[in-house]
Amino acid sequence: xxxxxxxxxTQSNIQxxxxxxxxxxVNSQTFQLPGINLSPPQVNTRAGAMVGLAADTVDYDDLSIxxxxxxxxxxxxxxxxxFLEGLNVEQATFDKxxxxxxxxxxxxxxxxxxxxxxxxxxRLLSFGNIQATTTDSEDPLNTLTLTFMFDYMEDMENTFKKxxxxxxxxxxxxxx
Numbered sequence: 006x007x008x009x010x011x012x013x014x015t016q017s018n019i020q021x022x023x024x025x026x027x028x029x030x031v032n033s034q035t036f037q038l039p040g041i042n043l044s045p046p047q048v049n050t051r052a053g054a055m056v057g058l059a060a061d062t063v064d065y066d067d068l069s070i071x072x073x074x075x076x077x078x079x080x081x082x083x084x085x086x087x088f089l090e091g092l093n094v095e096q097a098t099f100d101k102x103x104x105x106x107x108x109x110x111x112x113x114x115x116x117x118x119x120x121x122x123x124x125x126x127x128r129l130l131s132f133g134n135i136q137a138t139t140t141d142s143e144d145p146l147n148t149l150t151l152t153f154m155f156d157y158m159e160d161m162e163n164t165f166k167k168x169x170x171x172x173x174x175x176x177x178x179x180x181x
Contacts (some may be wrong), residue, residue, distance in 0.1 A: 018112040025105035030075040034148045039066040067152050074147040104128050126156040
């Protein structure tokens with residue numbers, strides 16, 4: 006896919022999508038790769054000195070994506086309706102079990118995929134503000150900020166390399 010071949014004629018080399026969300030993929034203006042925090046347990050001795058232990062939990066920062074909106078705001082409408090369908094403000098109920106997997110893919114200027122990261126069991130934290138930018142062109146660039154929490158992420162390039170390595174090691178050990 007070349008850089009200028011996308012659904013909204015807006016150039017972007019970052020795309021995100023999900024099999025669950027109403028739009029299969031959308032272009033993104035910016036994206037922050039979440040940080041990974043390793044948290045060791047705190048154990049104090051009788052003298053009050055802390056014992057140094059290895060981390061026993063992994064926490065991820067939130068995933069934040071600025072989505073580029075199309076001229077008709079179909080992306081906004083589809084995502085808004087999807088996220089609000091389990092919300093009932095009159096009865097103060099929300100479908101807390103609504104989770105989905107999504108992916109983010111980076112492309113270089115020639116349209117070649119450089120990296121793809123999958124995020125698993127995502128939940129919406131914030132359906133953010135719309136940022137409208139006017140330029141000299143006919144169509145302003147409008148973006149919507151979405152923030153998600155997720156259980157874990159996976160770099161698909163490294164996962165594929167690991168699977169190939171395991172396959173080769175298995176084949177080599179089977180030959181002996």
